[in-house]
Amino acid sequence: MSAKSLRSQEWFGRKGKDGFIYRAWMKNQGIPDYEFKGxxxxxxxxxxxxxxxxxxxxxxxxxxxxxxxxxxxxxxxxxxxxxxxxxxxxxxxxxxxxxxxxxxxxxxxxxxxxxxxxxxxxxxxxxxxxxxxxxxxxxxxxxxxxxxxxGKYNGRDIGTSDVWRFSEDVRTGIMTEEELNLAEAGLCxxxxxxxxxxxxxxxxxxxxxxxxxxxxxxxxxxxxxxxxxxxxxxxxxxxxxxxxxxxxxxxxxxxxxxxxxxxxxxxxxxxxxxxxxxxxxxxxxxxxxxxxxxxxxxxxxxxxxxxxxxxxxxxxxxxxxxxxxxxxxxxxxxxxxxxxxxxxxxxxxxAGKVSLNRSVISDLDQPFNEISGVVVLKGNLCEAGGVLKPSAASVRLMQHTGKAVVFEDIEDYKRKIDDPDLDVDENSVLVLKHVGPKGYPGMPEVGNMGLPRKLLAKGITDMVRISDGRMSGTGFGTVVLHVSPEAADGGTIALVQDGDLIRLDVAGRRLDLLVDAVELEKRRASHIHATNAFTRGYAKLYVDHVEQAHLGADFDFLKGGSGSTVSRDSH
Structure with missing residues (x-):
């Protein structure tokens, strides 16, 4: 590329006052004159x-x-x-x-x-x-x-995914706080x-x-x-x-x-x-x-x-x-x-970049799991889409129908999840609302909800969990995420009530709330949408302009680009 066509020469290649200002102030960092020449x-x-x-x-x-x-x-x-x-x-x-x-x-x-x-x-x-x-x-x-x-702990390899396991073990008494501290010291x-x-x-x-x-x-x-x-x-x-x-x-x-x-x-x-x-x-x-x-x-x-x-x-x-x-x-x-x-x-x-350890990188003929990727679900509970990672889920839960246990927001979840009187069993479906892009706001990584303590004590390690939020890439479980539209944007997930039957059919790519359409319309008519609590600053801009998860949660005014041309010149 010639010096004339370099974008930076619109600044440093100028004559007169403009070029003087652009170059002179950069030179206070000890830059020789020739560095600006093309x-x-x-x-x-x-x-x-x-x-x-x-x-x-x-x-x-x-x-x-x-x-x-x-x-x-x-x-x-x-x-x-x-x-x-x-x-x-x-x-x-x-x-x-x-x-x-x-x-x-x-x-x-x-x-x-x-x-x-x-x-x-x-x-x-x-x-x-x-x-x-x-x-x-x-x-x-x-x-x-x-x-x-x-990471290393107690003679074995560990990583961030173990944080979720350690957390459940501490909640059930399998792991002590002292042991958790030792693991913490060896993780990073x-x-x-x-x-x-x-x-x-x-x-x-x-x-x-x-x-x-x-x-x-x-x-x-x-x-x-x-x-x-x-x-x-x-x-x-x-x-x-x-x-x-x-x-x-x-x-x-x-x-x-x-x-x-x-x-x-x-x-x-x-x-x-x-x-x-x-x-x-x-x-x-x-x-x-x-x-x-x-x-x-x-x-x-x-x-x-x-x-x-x-x-x-x-x-x-x-x-x-x-x-x-x-x-x-x-x-x-x-x-x-x-x-x-x-x-x-x-x-x-x-080309020629073959696996050096078949225990870590296999091939198409002998994969570690025939099922991988991201499953995109549709249905009346996620009209625009929801996602699930099958390689991190439990096979037994890939087709499942269970009664909903509903948490209206993350605070509601934290209040209830370890309540011994919570009406939940291993067949229940945990539903967390209002953790989507607008509802939280920002769509936090809370979708892989920790299981109720009383079920952990029984040895239960996975349940179907559904939310309009995300989960950490280090997380795992039979977790449906990014439900769209989210609860705060009028999605059906906002209408789910305790005891409603929910059917997950991963093979059929479906997630459905088994409540008839007439009842859903009655609920929708009486549903009170939460008002935007943000009246200023970036949070208001975010809630006003963020798109839904199935579109990438970018701002509606940022699609496409503006290019590299600066439209106004102040000097």
Whole structure:
């Protein structure tokens, strides 16, 4: 790319007062004059924060990216954007995903940047950064932070999925608080995000399978020196992408999204993948619906044996060949001619990348589970859709009819769940309302409700659970999520009452409230909708403009993009 066509030269290549101001104030950082003369300016979008522990090593990772940019003849400029820490943020990090995406979009567009490297790790940082970058559509490459090393406790491997097991064991007295403290000390042994195939790892696999990263990005542990090597190589490559004019829209075509859906099935990825990929598709202008996730993943078995759907951890996936080996195992289902950010096709990137450990990565002939992917349910209880992860569910509950035990909101659930007088048994269906995008707001990860203590004491480990919220990608169970429309938006889930029969038929892709239409209309007519309690600030903006889960829960005014042109010039 010539200096004239570099976007940054609209700032640094100017004569007179304007160019003087743009260059002079940058020079207070000790930048020589020649750095402004026709070099690609590469923005490093950094979500480092001490309040986002998963991304706590990103300052160091950014330095590796910078080395690569400088080697390739570009000039790196690091800038911060809002960081979303899943473990600490209240009420839920998902509430702020769209806000962070706006921060990214406007930071890229407003500044003299020719290409972007996105540094992301913790759950929502990946989709929010990709969403924002898509709306600008410059050459863009993603570097994930990597998973943490496998946890250790009492002589065995542990990961985030064990937190849910430990919690139930403490509630029933199987595990003591002292033992829980020991497990806590051994869980997070290094920098990085969750060590299992939770949402953060699913997002890292998402961007690699979409073609937005260099091959192997998803599985390299954060503590491994090869993570820095990949970051440096990514810095080199983004300069080449700018010179070649390889933008996000060149990579993110419909076939790339189809590949990603199939890969998510093969790895037993998070249900959150659905809501984030839909939002990304909406930003880049690819037509994608919730039904595509069911159709495209239906023939893909589970070939990666990773928690919570399997036994192993992300560190093991790396040693077994990483995501390229997984994609090679299912290559006949993939669009191998899709271009990726390294300039090569998917087929080129995965050729010869065979599994190095068949206990971790199998093949299509001998998968770990014939059932995988995401099941999309329809029915009168989820007219626009609901999702379930069959590889993490109980086979015995895939067809089930039971009486509803209803919780009107998360506070109601917390008050009632351990009440010994709660009218519930192992055949009941737990229903949690008003935890959707508008109802909470922000759609928290509470869908995999803890079971009633009195049933845990009987040895019950799973029940059908239904909500308009989400669950952590580290969670498991026969859990129906993302019920849409949500209760706060007039969905039928708002009308469910204690004792109503609910039928789940996973094979038939149905979820139905077995109450006749006349009775439902009577309930709907008398139902009182909760009023929006938010009158100012971001929460009001969110509730007023967030779309439903089956559309990706993005803001209605953010679909598509505004491009990279700055419409007004202040100097």
């Amino acid at each position: 070099k690609p300016i590469i923005g490093i979008c950094n979500t480092w924060s001490e309040l986002t522990p998963c991304n706590g090593h990103f300052r160091e990772l950014a330095e590796s990216v910078k080395r690569g940019v400088l080697e390739a003849g570009g000039y790196p400029v690091e800038f911060p954007v809002m960081s979303l820490g899943e473990t600490l943020m209240k009420p839920t990090a998902m509430l702020f995903r769209n806000l962070a995406s706006m921060d990214v979009e406007e930071s890229i567009r407003a500044n003299p940047i020719d290409g972007v490297v996105l540094l992301c790790g913790c759950d929502k940082t990946t989709p929010s950064l990709v969403m924002g970058a898509c709306s600008v559509d410059l050459p863009t490459l993603v570097v994930s932070g990597g998973p943490m090393l496998t 042994r290094s920098q990085g995000h969750c060590a299992v195939m939770g949402t953060a790892s699913s997002m890292a696999c998402m961007v690699e399978s979409l073609g937005l990263t260099l091959p192997g990005n998803a599985a390299i542990p954060a503590a491994d020196a090869n993570r820095k090597v990949l970051a440096q190589l990514s810095g080199r490559r983004i300069v080449e992408m700018v010179n070649d004019g390889l933008t996000l829209s060149s990579v993110l075509i419909r076939q790339a999204f189809e590949n990603s859906i199939k890969v998510n099935a093969a790895i037993g990825g998070s249900t959150n993948f659905v809501i984030h990929l839909l939002a990304i598709a909406g930003r880049i202008g690819v037509q994608l619906t919730i039904d595509d996730f069911d159709v495209l993943s239906r023939d893909i078995p589970l070939v990666a044996n990773l928690q919570p759907s399997g036994n192993y951890f992300m560190e093991d996936l790396y040693y077994a060949g990483g995501l390229p080996a997984v994609m090679n195992a299912i290559d006949k289902h993939l669009h191998k001619d899709c271009i990726t950010v390294n300039g090569r096709t998917v087929g080129d990137n995965i």
